Structure formats: structure tokens, C-alpha cells
Amino acid sequence: MESTDPVDMDEIPATPPDLIIEGGVALTMAQDPGLIEHARIFISGGQITDIQSAQTPSPLSNPETEVIDARDSIILPGLINCHTHTAMTLFRGLADDLPLKTWLFERIFPAEREFLDPETVYYGALLGCMEMIASGTTCFADGYFFQDETVRAAHETGLRGLIAQGVIDLPAPGVPDPAENLSRGREFIERWLHFSPRIRPGLFCHSPITCSEETLIRSMEISQGHHLPLQIHLSETAEEIQAILNKSGMRPAQYLDQLGLLNPGLIAAHALHLDEKEMDLIRERGVNLVHVPESNMKLASGTGPVSRMLRRGVNIGLGTDGACSNNDLDLFCEMDTAAKLAKAVEHDPTSLSAGEALHMATVGGASALGLQDYIGTLERGKRADIITVDLTQPHLCPLHNPVSTLVYAANGGDVKDVIVDGIVLMKNRKFTMLDPDPVMAKMREMAKRIAP
Numbered sequence: 001m002e003s004t005d006p007v008d009m010d011e012i013p014a015t016p017p018d019l020i021i022e023g024g025v026a027l028t029m030a031q032d033p034g035l036i037e038h039a040r041i042f043i044s045g046g047q048i049t050d051i052q053s054a055q056t057p058s059p060l061s062n063p064e065t066e067v068i069d070a071r072d073s074i075i076l077p078g079l080i081n082c083h084t085h086t087a088m089t090l091f092r093g094l095a096d097d098l099p100l101k102t103w104l105f106e107r108i109f110p111a112e113r114e115f116l117d118p119e120t121v122y123y124g125a126l127l128g129c130m131e132m133i134a135s136g137t138t139c140f141a142d143g144y145f146f147q148d149e150t151v152r153a154a155h156e157t158g159l160r161g162l163i164a165q166g167v168i169d170l171p172a173p174g175v176p177d178p179a180e181n182l183s184r185g186r187e188f189i190e191r192w193l194h195f196s197p198r199i200r201p202g203l204f205c206h207s208p209i210t211c212s213e214e215t216l217i218r219s220m221e222i223s224q225g226h227h228l229p230l231q232i233h234l235s236e237t238a239e240e241i242q243a244i245l246n247k248s249g250m251r252p253a254q255y256l257d258q259l260g261l262l263n264p265g266l267i268a269a270h271a272l273h274l275d276e277k278e279m280d281l282i283r284e285r286g287v288n289l290v291h292v293p294e295s296n297m298k299l300a301s302g303t304g305p306v307s308r309m310l311r312r313g314v315n316i317g318l319g320t321d322g323a324c325s326n327n328d329l330d331l332f333c334e335m336d337t338a339a340k341l342a343k344a345v346e347h348d349p350t351s352l353s354a355g356e357a358l359h360m361a362t363v364g365g366a367s368a369l370g371l372q373d374y375i376g377t378l379e380r381g382k383r384a385d386i387i388t389v390d391l392t393q394p395h396l397c398p399l400h401n402p403v404s405t406l407v408y409a410a411n412g413g414d415v416k417d418v419i420v421d422g423i424v425l426m427k428n429r430k431f432t433m434l435d436p437d438p439v440m441a442k443m444r445e446m447a448k449r450i451a452p
């Protein structure tokens, strides 16, 4: 196992830390791969103030300082889920093994129309946030309806999030009149813009076929006006390509470019059916893509030219999509799938490496959300969004290569500690902010109504 030169300073930084994580192998993702053995990470006011390599126990200057014992653990940046609909945990397992159109129009949309309200979205989002914390996700990008409730759930659980109001030119949950979708979206942004440094509001256009040209253009204008990214589903199905071709004579990426939507502020999920010109356009315009392999596989939507896009230099984050097309929110599984699927599709074991999968779930995700100056790596000055993975389990032994272990052997259940903004949200697999039992009890009760 290679390691970078240790920063050999056994001293406390100028600001006394309120949290120290020490003892494990840190995978900083700041270099390639940026390994520090016997790591000691100092955190103060939610910020990483120093990262050292130190063999001796920490000389604590302050008895109030909390210490996370990370011996026999890998310490890494919290994972970033760049595409999900968190409250859809409500419908996990409700409809599986169906064609996308049947699944969406005959099962999911009717269930959403009937059961979504502020209370169900709140509990669905709360459960999803807890699931993400328990599997090592510290930041998520979400698009749905009744999003005040997703903001509330993220805030109460302590997660960081880009939480967007869904925009669709059809009657939607909470927005029965599509003529109001943009004004409701703008109000949502204004309501939450200065609420918390961990929460960024935004808009999520459902797709180029369910949103009109005017809706797409206005959504981008509103987002840019607030310096916020805009999220969208792009090129998820072959049918979408044909519909846009019929409507505009252009393929979806060209169509969005002509409307002025292709720019670094666009986060496009799926991006499966792209031709060479579209891939070049996406790279030239600096659009951020989100790879969602498990949902794409489950709905048989396609596989996507992920490794070809990476070779072109396109920034790609990783996402789970909602819990009824995956059916979990575990980014460890998603990294494993991303790396293996690319190999299977391209008949090339070098097409997408474990390191590239981990990069997508951390550094790539942070850049996709415009948060690269704050999160995605473990570095002095960044926000302390950090997880530890417990290595004292048979399937994670021995440790020849931490990146390989994380991507190909670990799963979300191996995450031991989760810290967001310097606040410990899970310690030794115990939630610190909320008790999951009443949340799950409430969800079981609501499930009886959804599928009696």
C-alpha cells in the first residue's frame, strides 16, 4: 500500500479542535489517491483545520473535544448522491419489474397523486435521509414535490443538500395548476435561500418532454438569477429522443443547447442515449452529468457512454435515483455497479476503474453540485463532511488497496461514523440526531394506506 508523505506535525493547530478523528487510513481524494496512514484530522467550527499523520495519541488541549476512534477504519470524504427523490422511499417495492412507461404512468404517478402530501413527503424524506446517513452519504441532490418537507427532513437529520422543487407542465402534487409551477418554484427558492449553510434550494425540470420550451428557459433564468444549479432528467429513454426529434428536429442535448440550457449550471441525470455530437456539446458547454446505473438497469433504460464521457473530460457525479427504481440509496453499491457495468458493456475491464467510481461519488459529485470549494475531499479549509468505514469484518480483510476495498467489497452497512459540517450524525452506527424507530413505525403505518 502506497502512502503520501506524512505531514509530521504532532501539534494542535492554532484553533482548538472541537472534534478529532484519529487512527485510521485517510483517503483524502485530494491527490491520487491521497493516502495518509495513522491519520489525525482536526475539526473546528465545522471546518477541517489540519490533517496529520501521527502515531501517538492526541495531546488534547480541551477536555470538551470529541474524539472519533478510527483505528481499523478507512476515513474518507462523505459520499455525494447527485440524483435522488428522497421521499420516494414511500414507494420502495411498490412496483418492480415493469417497463418504465407502465411503471411511471400506471403505478408511480397515480400513487404520487393519491398519497403525496406534506406529511407523507416529510416521513419519506426523513427515512431516506436516515438511510443515506447510515450508508455514508453526507450530501444529496433532490428533486420532488412538497419540498419544504424535504428541507425540514434534511435539516433535522443534519444532511447537506441541494433540494429542488419539481417543475413539470402537468398537474403535480401540491401544484395542481401547471401555470403556477414556476412561481411556486421561485417562492420555494426565496423561502429557503438563506435558511442554512447546509441547504441550497433549487429547481428540477422533470424532462425536456414534460416541460415546455418556455418552462425550461424560465427555469434556467430563475436558477441563474440566484446563482443556483438547475437539475433535469436528460436522455433517459429512447422514446424521449424520438419525441424531441419529432418536436424540434434535434436530439435532446442539441435542443437544450438551442434553448440556452447547456452550461456549467446544468446538472443532467441519466444521459444515456447520446451521440458523438451531443457528447462533444456537453463537454464544450461544461454540463455536469449524473450517472445512475442501478436505476437505469432496473428500468432497462440503457447503460450510457460513461467511460467515453469521462475520457472526454466531462464531469460526472453518481446518483441512486429514487428508492422505487433502485431500490436503496446506498452509494457504495452504486460505485460497485458503475465500475462493473462499464466493464460488462464495453467488454473492457479497464473501462471504468474503482478509483474513477470513487472519484464520481466524491470529487465529481462536489463539482457537479458547484460545491467543490467546500466538500468532496479531505483538505485543510474544507467543510468537515467525513465518514469512516469499519475494516474489522471478514469481507473487508486484508487491506491491499483501500480504493478497491471501498468500491468492490464494502457496502453502506460498513459505514461506522458520519460527520457533516463537523457534526457527528452517526457514531458507531448509532444515529445521534434522531431515533429511527418511530420514523420506521410511522412509515409502516403509512404503507398500509399506500398498499392495503
Ligand SMILES: [Zn+2]
Binding pocket: 083, 084, 085, 233, 269, 321, 322
Ligand atoms: Zn430521477
